[in-house]
Amino acid sequence: MPKTPTVHFEAASTLAVVVSSNEPLLFLSDDQKVIAASASFCRAFEIDPATVPGRRLSDLGNGEWAMPKLASLLKATASGSAHIEAYEIELRRPNHKTRQLVVNARTLDDGEIDHIRLLLAVTDVTDARAETRLKDDLLRDKAILLQEVQHRVANSLQIIASVLMQSARRVQSEEVRGHLQNAHHRVMSIAALQRQLSTSTGGNVELRSYLTQLCQSLGASMIADPGRLSIQVTVDDSAVEADVSVSLGLIVTELVINALKHAFPDERSGTIVTDYRSSGSDWTLSVADNGIGIPVGSDAPKAGLGTGIVEALAKNLKGEIQLSDARPGTVVTVSHRESAGLQTDLSAAA
């Protein structure tokens, strides 16, 4: 261990601790002469360890540590009037890129009150800062990209919706028009989800706002007289994964379209209620109307594409479909019971 040229002798253990510090560290006298420098300091800032002891901080290396701000801060620390905590400075050396340093300084507290010495820890944060900047840039790029994708999805859905609506206006057959309009509703149902997803964080979809928006959109395009027919949405605070929500949304779309088309003939007025509630992993979705009710037995309508879609989606969600007479009207319930486990017995729905 080199001898210090100051009048005081430092304990060998103190010097050893400084020299072996993993974090670049300087041990300074109160007049800012270097008593010891850690090997990590010499390595990080390319200073020959042999030249260090006894040298003034401002004379280290090629004089790059002669920073008036640092000197005045160290002076203030030595006099006890200030602490340097995470103070940022820039180290400029010829033929080197400027490094960003974070310095911490404090007086050594070893009981020798008259003999003030300073510990100066120097962390080079240049690379960490660059990484942070890169990460910020990447995050910004990702957000822009995501917006771009959402924009493209919206535009593509608009193209599909436009084509369907143009076809629906042109065809002569009422039945074909109905099918095209249904296809349009299904596209709009997926669009409502897309919109919901683009404003939500984390990929979970809040069902209340999603189903409300969905039913509003269905009502806007299918209900000519809002005074006669209305759709209510009562949904609890459930939030579900995007995949699940798209299935639930399509089920609601089909059931609401069905109710609007068949439950209220001859200018009958009424209400459709879409309800969803969950408890643990069990959930129940229902669409109820107070219309004319569904004929049963041989008068029952032939199952259409809508019924097929609802059955397939419900099965996927491990849900059971139940159709019941609400007197007046009809209620279709899709429910999932975790306790029911894997036995999704479809005969129970019949």
Place this chain on the structure above:
Amino acid sequence: MNNGIAVVLVVEDSAIIRMGAVDLVLSAGYEALEARDADEAIRIMESRSDIDLVFTDVQMPGTMDGIKLCHYIRERWPPVKLIVASGATILEESNLPMGSRLFSKPYDDHTIADAMARLLASEVSIGPAVEPSC
């Protein structure tokens, strides 16, 4: 207004969406004009004085997007009503000139036709929107 029929200018760069929008305007009983971008829209507006409403996309090639176009139109032709359809969800009606309506894509044709009817029925400058924009 042309022979008592309202004139609507559709501004949209996607050909199929533009066709759909023109179709929707015609089915609503108005006369339709079409432009592919803001510059073409302004040229058309300079060439005739009977345009009552402009229905525009936001993201378009050319010197102006739909938002800038709306502000330009409000400045130069204040009585013209404005409806904007946007694929981005971050836009708000407050980014647009007072009284304009904003709808996100894909829009529902009935909702747009309804908004057109309401705007065209109101003669004076329109206050803040009162109905949900979906």
